[in-house]
Amino acid sequence: MSRTPRARLRAPNTHLLTTARRAVRYVAPPGAAALILLTPAAAHADPGTVILAANSLPQVVSNMQVWIMGILAAVATLFAVLAGVYWATAGGDPAQVDKAKGALRNALVGYGLAVLAPILLQVVQGIVGG
Template identity: 70%
Template sequence: MSRVPARLRALTHSRTLHRAATATTTAVLVLTAPAAAHADPGGPVTLAANSLPDVISNLQTWLMGLLAAVATLFLVLGGVYWATAGGDPAQVERAKGALKNALVGYGLAVLAPILLEIVQSIVGG
């Protein structure tokens, strides 16, 4: 009959205590977090919905910003890859791929208004 070494037993005991402490802490935090209060507005509730052109305009703004941000990220990554390539052909190809992705992202950001105009004309707004 083999015995478990004391060091292994202590490590297992420590892990068990750590898991129990983590579970207990999580439960306490969840149960003590304040919840949102829902009050009765007292009158009729009116939803403020935007018109379709407003929604498409907002979508266009967000889409262009998101695409430009992602394209800028790829542009920076491509530059970093190229600068740190040090003559490694695989790293240079990785940099070229990132730069191509950046160009595609900028192209989509420029074309976003046109694409959304097409969607708007199809939907009929």
């Protein structure tokens, strides 16, 4: 028996502390999420106000245009940055340079689609009638 009396006294507390840490790590986040999700939102709402969120078709298309252009520009910028990183770290490797050229080509296509998004959405708006 190599354990000292002090180590034997400390061992049960360590197990209890480990169990408590596990409970906090695995039980607390789902419990907090359940508490937030189960709180009725109607309890906090003003019963006298009714807001309808319906927009006209031109407004919906305009909102889609803004979102699509933003997403395409962000993705194209990401590809442009990746192309620069690939090219800078290529070190003369032809495969890495080809990978950088492909990423740059994808970035340019993304920017082109972002510029053409208003035209494409006008076509869609004309097809669905707005």
